[in-house]
Amino acid sequence: MIEELLPATAASAETFGDPAGARLFPEEEAEVAHAVDKRRREFTGGRWCAHRALRELGVPVTPIRRGTRGAPQWPDGVVGAITHCAGYRGAAVARTGELSSVGIDAEPSSPLPDGVLEVVSLAAERAHLRRLAAEEPQLNWDRLLFSAKESIYKAWYPLTAEWLGFEDAELHFSPGAFTAKLAKTAHLPDRELDTFTGRWIVRDGLVLTAVTVS
Structure with a gap:
């Protein structure tokens, strides 16, 4: 997959x-x-x-x-x-x-444990997830958010050797894709990068996300 x-x-x-x-x-x-x-x-x-x-x-x-x-x-x-x-x-x-970098993450397609979403998300993201859940309640959007942030960190760290907290990336989801606006900037040789894009899939009891930096 x-x-x-x-x-x-x-x-x-x-x-x-x-x-x-x-x-x-x-x-x-x-x-x-x-x-x-x-x-x-x-x-x-x-x-x-x-x-x-x-x-x-x-x-x-x-x-x-x-x-x-x-x-x-x-x-x-x-x-x-x-x-x-x-x-x-x-x-x-x-x-x-x-x-330039790759980040992937796999998670079980189940809700996050109680209290975890509040730790790994911003208020704007929780409002975004509520709207998504109203449209597609069969998806565990909280777990998808967590996975996407894990992929973002895995793509970020090799570029910067710096910590990126859950609060440092604000995500927006669209069908099969997501965009993350970062609170920090990766200083690459050819550009400054403060936005990551990725893709996601939910299938066979799994949530998979991936971020690539070209």
């Missing part, structure tokens, strides 16, 4: 369970040597997807270690993101000559 949200220049892979026979590089194995089983399975499935996506991109597969704030450390000349939730693991990558 994730490929539906990405441009043709990106490569991706996903799995809807723990892939049989998935193996980690020793350097990756060390990252989860003392992790609980759930975390180990998530990490292994995510790296399995990342390795497959790199092969699809035509890039030699090397260990993908965790960097600052847990961001995956991709091979030189590659940008990407990894996500996982119950029943899903996915990864997306692209060459730096094609995209």
Whole structure:
């Protein structure tokens, strides 16, 4: 599913369970040597997807270690993101000559726990979600907002190495897409960037979102 949200220049892979026979590089194995089983399975499935996506991109597969704030450390000349939730693991990558950054996120298509929406959203966004829910009540718009903000952060951090809080992005949704006005600016070599755009899909009990910066 994730490929539906990405441009043709990106490569991706996903799995809807723990892939049989998935193996980690020793350097990756060390990252989860003392992790609980759930975390180990998530990490292994995510790296399995990342390795497959790199092969699809035509890039030699090397260990993908965790960097600052847990961001995956991709091979030189590659940008990407990894996500996982119950029943899903996915990864997306692209060459730096094609995209500047990629962010993806997967969530279960269920309401957020009580009190979480107020923490991750702005008042204007909550009013926006109420209007959307009145039109399409079958969608869990609060979970979609959360996922979109996770994708935004994953695309933002590699560009800036700076924290971006939930309150620093104001989202507006349209069918299959969203726009985020940022309270901060990413200073790129060729431009100043304070707006991100992304795409979303809800299917088979999952919410998937993706942000790419060209």
